[in-house]
Amino acid sequence: MIRYILPFLCLFCIFLAEEDLKHVKHAVLDKNTKIVFWGTRHGNRNPTQFLKEVIDKKSQTWGFEGDSELTKFGKRQAFGLGAELRKYLSGYLDDNYLAPEAKFFSSSASRCQMTLQLALAGLYPPKTFATWKPNINWTPVPYTIDDPMLRMYAIKCPKSDKVWEPISHDLLPELKEQLTRHKALLDYMHKNTGWNASLANAADLADNLLEIQYYKAAYPEWIKNVRLPGYKNSEELIKAYMSFMESHQIACAVYEPCRRMMSGYWLNTILDVIKNVKSGKKSPKVIGYASHTEITLALMKALFVEKEELTTTAGFVLEVRDKPEWSVRVLNHDPIEFDNHVIYKSKYEPIMARKADNDGWVKYDDFVRFVTPHSIKDWRRECGTTSCEL
Incomplete structure (x- = not known):
């Protein structure tokens, strides 16, 4: 069975990993x-x-x-x-x-x-x-x-x-499962950006959020003031979106x-x-x-x-x-x-x-x-x- 692990990429985790690497x-x-x-x-x-x-x-x-x-x-x-x-x-x-x-x-x-x-x-x-x-x-x-x-x-x-097709269209079982499990997150992204509710677009959103943190820029209003059930604050929402980073690229390396x-x-x-x-x-x-x-x-x-x-x-x-x-x-x-x-x-x-x-x-x-x-x-x-x- 193909093992697929979606990376947990938030800035906290990145900095934690970097702290470990120092030693x-x-x-x-x-x-x-x-x-x-x-x-x-x-x-x-x-x-x-x-x-x-x-x-x-x-x-x-x-x-x-x-x-x-x-x-x-x-x-x-x-x-x-x-x-x-x-x-x-x-x-x-x-x-x-x-x-x-x-x-x-x-x-x-x-x-x-x-x-x-x-x-x-x-x-x-x-x-x-x-x-x-x-x-x-x-x-x-x-x-x-x-x-x-x-x-x-x-x-x-x-x-x-041909080998990219099931990845690009989110057809691999692991990717389908991600679409289903995170439907609310993807729909919230679609509502506020107009982007299709796909994993590729969610990865682009994650890239935007990462750069916003690196540049210490302002988050969009819909990220700062969360209106999505199940997420108490912007930190939780950002953490969830960060998990989509490089999702298709990693899926290719695993498939x-x-x-x-x-x-x-x-x-x-x-x-x-x-x-x-x-x-x-x-x-x-x-x-x-x-x-x-x-x-x-x-x-x-x-x-x-x-x-x-x-x-x-x-x-x-x-x-x-x-x-x-x-x-x-x-x-x-x-x-x-x-x-x-x-x-x-x-x-x-x-x-x-x-x-x-x-x-x-x-x-x-x-x-x-x-x-x-x-x-x-x-x-x-x-x-x-x-x-x-x-």
């Missing part, structure tokens, strides 16, 4: 590491659609970047990720970007590209020969846009459309056909690189990726990491070493507030945990045997198209 033991790069992969969800972004109160020209205080675009908070998160990666990779990766050492990839979404650019600014503050203007502590770093790997649903892919379609080609790419490294072929020392919840979380689940939601700029670090024997471990990385970040030990699903040592290392052969069934070698064939059109 998490930071992972340390193994001295025998041969290659490091890292992947991240984009940083904090604006909602896909704004509440009318938010974009009222007379009172607007946030959202000027446009819908779905990276916010100033997302920019800080992304830079913090890069700075933490610099600490983690210290002594392993050159201080300055060197083409043979590193490759980076992003989805075509501007929020992902900007997240990657800012993470690379934190990873590669220019030193010595890379300094080109003394008062600008930044240098350009090249990256490649790869939607088949990092945003499959954005390309021409009939199979992707196996969607999970495999979104992450399988990315997983295969990583496996191919590891195989090359193990065989002695010339490879980068670091490869980084910026993608989305439904892609990054799907990959982490395919790697048997226990994870039910993914906050902005959270993701994974995958490390490969050759001694005492070829082995792989997957770490988590998460933001702490906006400017700090932590890389720490993952909790594996039981099947992988039984094969891991105390530091999370899994023998290469076991790792490959477990994850390969979730990979996709030929994405065009899997999509059901032979066209070169993206």
